[in-house]
Amino acid sequence: MQGILYICATPIGNLEDVTIRLLKTLRAVDLVACEDTRQTVKLLNKYKIKKKLVSYHEHNKKGKEHYIINELINGKNIAVVSDAGMPAISDPGEELVKRAIEENINIEIIPGPSAVIAALAISGVDTSKFIFEGFLPERQGKRQTELRRIEPETRTSILYEAPHRLLATLEDIKEIMGEERWVVVARELTKKYEETKRGTVIDLINHFKTNPAKGEICIIISGKKEKTKKADMTQIIEEVETLIKNGENKKEAFKIKAREYNMKKSEIYNFFEKNKS
Incomplete structure (x- = not known):
């Protein structure tokens, strides 16, 4: 029976930012693959967890991925951690996840801190x-x-x-x-x-x-500010009527145009009501 690959988020600084599930997982797995064993051992020591560690980082990941996949196929449960935050996001782990998917290995996410x-x-x-x-x-x-x-x-x-x-x-x-x-x-x-x-x-x-x-x-x-369309009330009302004619709810039509023209919804509604009569 194949093992499970756990992708584990770890604290980005404060070691108290752990989840109960992360600690349970780290205690239960057979092996922890970590970016830097010196960093991971600080977390494990704090919570009195003793576990076999294997280094898995940018410079050795190809060879270590083969080793990790073989261990999983042979029934070992393995946790993957980075120095901080979520593995596979600007950190090693992306290719390992792909390899595990190809081998039909179960993968579980242990969510947590993200910078x-x-x-x-x-x-x-x-x-x-x-x-x-x-x-x-x-x-x-x-x-x-x-x-x-x-x-x-x-x-x-x-x-x-x-x-x-x-x-x-x-x-x-x-x-x-x-x-x-x-x-x-x-x-x-x-x-x-x-x-x-x-x-x-x-x-x-x-x-x-x-x-x-x-x-x-x-x-x-911050995102680049979009240029606000120049408000021509007659044109806006025509656009509102087109939205309504096409099945849009009247209130939603006013809301859409208010957002588009950076106006208050009430301004458009009042002009609409005034000119309707």
Whole structure:
């Protein structure tokens, strides 16, 4: 009987951010595949868990994936963890999951902390729609190419960045997206020196020039504001009537056009009622 592959989210900083299910899983499995055994053992020691560990990281993943899959086929239950957060998201694990699927091995997710979601939730920018870009290229030319692709994006964009490249990336954001683009830098989330700075990109450049950043960093870039259509009430009412004629609920039709033209729903409704008579 084949074993089960558990994809386990671990704390992104504060070791108390564990779930009961994670601890139960780590105690029950036969083996823990981890990005850095020195990091994982800190978590295991805190909760008095003794378990066989095997390193599984970016530089050895091909060989170790073969070993892990064989162990699973032979009935071993294995937990995969990264140094922090969710494996397979900008961390090793994606290819292992694909291999396990190909071998019809059962996979279970043990959800938990995520730096991406934590940074977004605390950012204060629009959370209704967002994209995650991971780490941008190290070389400036390629990094700027990626930022030009992101620049027209109306959804919130989330990036990871290393502290020694933070200023260079902020400078590139300023050059490509303008000085007034709203940006949030969240670093060392859940740790002792957690910091979240919000402001225009030029504000953040000035801050981090005199306060060099350290630790794990998320950059949240607000989406590009869409140009609001110029309001022509007669045209708006015609569009409302078209929506209603096509089967849209009257209240919903007013709501759709109010959002589209950045107006109050009552303005459109009052004009509609006034001109109806």
